[in-house]
Amino acid sequence: xxELTQPPSVSVSPGQTARITCSGDAxxxxxxxxxxxxxxxxxxxxxxxxxxxxxxxxxxxxGSSSGTMATLTISGAQVEDEADYYCYSTDSSGNHFFxxxxxxxxx
Amino acid sequence: xxxxxxxxxxxxxxxxxxxxxxxxSGYSFTSYWIGWVRQMPGKGLEWMGxxxxxxxxxxxxxxxxxxxxxxxxxxxxTAYLQWSSLKASDTAMYYCARRINYYDSSLGPINWFxxxxxxxxxxxSS
Numbered sequence: 307x308x309e310l311t312q313p314p315s316v317s318v319s320p321g322q323t324a325r326i327t328c329s330g331d332a333x334x335x336x337x338x339x340x341x342x343x344x345x346x347x348x349x350x351x352x353x354x355x356x357x358x359x360x361x362x363x364x365x366x367x368x369g370s371s372s373g374t375m376a377t378l379t380i381s382g383a384q385v386e387d388e389a390d391y392y393c394y395s396t397d398s399s400g401n402h403f404f405x406x407x408x409x410x411x412x413x
Numbered sequence: 414x415x416x417x418x419x420x421x422x423x424x425x426x427x428x429x430x431x432x433x434x435x436x437x438s439g440y441s442f443t444s445y446w447i448g449w450v451r452q453m454p455g456k457g458l459e460w461m462g463x464x465x466x467x468x469x470x471x472x473x474x475x476x477x478x479x480x481x482x483x484x485x486x487x488x489x490x491t492a493y494l495q496w497s498s499l500k501a502s503d504t505a506m507y508y509c510a511r512r513i514n515y516y517d518s519s520l521g522p523i524n525w526f527x528x529x530x531x532x533x534x535x536x537x538s539s
Contacts, residue, residue: 400522
């Protein structure tokens, strides 16, 4: 079964740049997507198609992908960015997969 | 505004049946797949299955095939997730989400979920 691998946790101080990675064998041929889930809330899409930002998502959120790794970057992370972040992608058949999630701590 | 509104929290006993709902508004409900995602306490997101309300075409993750039933009533823009006999291990938050998809000639099928419903907490305990 296809897997997307994320680090369990990332920690930064306010104002620093946070980078969260997601690795998967199909990522060279499939887009990566990123969801933010704050405590007690539903997931929210913050990056789609590797690097596009939905309307309403702050510019400090950006995404990139190279080879088998996608990266979510939060430039100048703020306390309100503290959340769990999940990458999402599909395999060659269009089946759906989420990464295990990364807990971002900003303090 | 595209919105998915889910039914309220449920507390059930093992062996009982349950059907939770997800009502879409602000878009053509029959033109987009709806997916269901499980999140067990303190754990990550797991895709369960999807349904196309236009014709009720349904696909299940192998992990959930036979464990749940996904259905939809397009006349009231509502998708459902149901269990015939709940287990304690079904205790989780369940989210529905609209799937956006298209076909790219180079990359094949492209899809993602947005937006999501607010979630329905299902607690199964004796």
